[in-house]
Amino acid sequence: NAGVTQTPKFQVLKTGQSMTLQCAQDMNHNSMYWYRQDPGMGLRLIYYSASEGTTDKGEVPNGYNVSRLNKREFSLRLESAAPSQTSVYFCASTKGRAVNYGYTFGSGTRLTVV
């Protein structure tokens, strides 16, 4: 099925460990996004990539890095995980400007940092 695929679905990390969250879309979308969702906080933007080769910071970029590997893939890296990064992470993509087309979301990665 066409859509946004996130891996892994679940992950437990120890404080200080690193990991990369993977996201791939097969809809030929230009823009891709990483959000985190915490209880009572809604979704907050971490980073986004308006087009292949570009990335920009969102509202909460500290502690994260991203790579737009190609048009299909947009990865999120935690270099040194902290308990405050325990969250559900969602990747999304859109055809053009999000304001005109809306997002397609992945099913999320539930990350726990102990």
Added chain:
Amino acid sequence: SQQGEEDPQALSIQEGENATMNCSYKTSINNLQWYRQNSGRGLVHLILIRSNEREKHSGRLRVTLDTSKKSSSLLITASRAADTASYFCATDAGGQAGTALIFGKGTTLSVSS
């Protein structure tokens, strides 16, 4: 920074009743969108309303937009148990956030049979 804010935070109704949830935002927008999130799942895009539109329908969904009051409402008619989910509004903050959407904290709808 929060652009949209949904009201109420939680809503419980019986099957067959209508559900209305509201979204208020702070700055001018190009468009406003509504999303649904079932428990443990990703968000699903429901409907987009442009700033020059006042009302839009999609099946049992009716969305209104009042740019003078900076508010929108989502009406779900004849609710079903399957409508149980969280609903989020999202806006672009008039372009200040680039191409990314800013989401509210959501309204949790519970429909009981």
